[in-house]
Amino acid sequence: MTLAPPPAARVGDPLASVATPSLMLDLDAFDANLAAMSAFANRHGVVLRPHAKAHKSSKIARRQIAAGAVGVCCQKLSEAYPFAAAGIASIHVSNEFVGADKVEMAVELASHVRLSVCVDALPQVRALGDAAARAGVTIDVLPEIDAGQHRCGVTNEAALLALVDGIADQSALRFAGIQAYHGGIQHVADWRMRHDEAKRATDVAARYVRALDVRGVRCGIVTGGGTGTVEFDAASGVFTELQPGSYLFMDGDYGDIGWDGELRWRHSLFVLSTIMSATRPGMAVCDVGLKGLAVDSGLPRSAHWLDASTMPALTYVSANDEHGMLQAQGDMQSDFADLVGMRLMLPPGHCDPTVNLYDEYVCYRGERVSDIWPIDARGLSR
């Protein structure tokens, strides 16, 4: 006899019967975001390689590719496996890795998909090249340059050229271009300031491309860019490939920044929660906390009731492990006992680590569950 919790939802269920907490995906908004980014990339003649670290779902990756993406990015090698298993033919691991176990994963992946990876140190190049040659696979390598984030990536042109030479020494590796990603500027609130910061990062990338050019090395790909800077990066003439991820979902952090340009994204991702206690005036407690909502970029900025327009406006004010505390602004007197059992949709403050807490998306259109999509790369962080 198996003893396991029942499924949270079944296709065709009304939203009112979905178990909580559940990670909800509004497919109308999702489709609109998917189409808008594809059209945008097409219009600018840049390749779209969306970042799968945001959604961790091969079902979503397939939709991105059907809409024109060339493949996906993953941030970790283990994360790439479910996408390779699902038939995604081109995967870029947009991150450095080190160690024999990681190199073995890269080689195994490269025997199934067209794989590219990032490096920023020569020992990584040698370890990868030796293993790839032994296995008889070819791996595209894109050295990462530090475009201003001061995290990973080479910090000067000599270091880049040394990597390019190191790659050239390896018969099983192929220099394919560079990666220039600046995560820190994605969330700069002011649109004009974000534009200027993106320009600075692009100028850095362009300088490295010229340094290669002077040496007669053609830099086929310049990959990078996130949801916050994609509109500037696409028009830069420097980036050939863009890696946005959060555009599918939006989150509180991206919702807070200015979108004065041609791009607008809709919130499609919510955590569905139930009020499960309300014994004190002015307060209600819902059934989702730290284990169902990433709070590193703040609490949910809003909370809307699933099924009633006349309900009080509540604000999510603090999170415990399994509880969320909600208050009606300026109202610490009302008795909210009648709200127990009512359901709220909470847009997460940060989508990527919130998605990583769930095993599936409960997809809906209007008031009905229309699909269940597994988050098959959840927890794959190696």
Next chain:
Amino acid sequence: MTLAPPPAARVGDPLASVATPSLMLDLDAFDANLAAMSAFANRHGVVLRPHAKAHKSSKIARRQIAAGAVGVCCQKLSEAYPFAAAGIASIHVSNEFVGADKVEMAVELASHVRLSVCVDALPQVRALGDAAARAGVTIDVLPEIDAGQHRCGVTNEAALLALVDGIADQSALRFAGIQAYHGGIQHVADWRMRHDEAKRATDVAARYVRALDVRGVRCGIVTGGGTGTVEFDAASGVFTELQPGSYLFMDGDYGDIGWDGELRWRHSLFVLSTIMSATRPGMAVCDVGLKGLAVDSGLPRSAHWLDASTMPALTYVSANDEHGMLQAQGDMQSDFADLVGMRLMLPPGHCDPTVNLYDEYVCYRGERVSDIWPIDARGLSR
């Protein structure tokens, strides 16, 4: 053909070959914590019902019960399933729940284990009683009282008495006592102040017990208490049952508070991480960030190298989704390129939500992997 990432570790492996990030459990420290809490509860004549929300592992629950625990607490009904499936015979759901799907889970669980649950509102009592009677099961019910946390629980004696009467009206429910938990005082840093706050919470619980007594209602169980207050609660004469969870692991948050009494806990839980980039002076980047470390209670307070005592002391200063930034204090000049590939053990700031990010504990004694324990309740938050 299956295409899946290789296992992170195998029993007998040296720690040096464990894939990163991995959640590591030092079994010597774990065993010491387990034994110390059991001995402590025995000495004080209180029942131990450890909280499984901390570890989410039926392997660990079985060890707690072998060491004398009467059963476990779960915070969610879905969380209780793997423990019931593993043969844990007594489970207390230390939380309110609402909705037909939740009530059905409670009834199903009650047909397999001795189940107790919390309530703080009459409609919950009626829904549960009706369903339990239909299913022919009996459920123990412990109304929760608000002991000062101001989250869930009744806030006055009349409300408690109304719940007791409501439970008495239900043939399938049995009033078993009360729950009084105050999470907010668990982490009060000053030992004496924590003692005084725990005393205040216990006084509140005692007042409710007396109110029942006056009405001739015997309150069999008073359950509550966490790792931070367990030493006070055990000696209070009010609590009959204690619910600590974090004592097995310790975390940064608990490590920061004063332990002036008889109890001391050892850090047994760490995230193993590899330095995967170091291109800038004074900085190194490791391979674990927000998706491998809960940061709601702060970043890891320390970082120790797995295998070398002469390595520089680094501090984890910021987390991105998949990256951790490390600095040597006061040293922004040194080149750390030689650290790439070296491994660090990071004690998480908050153990519960960190555990919830992983699928298994890599257990070790000394320098060898000694076991792999599945985190079978990971993500079960309904």
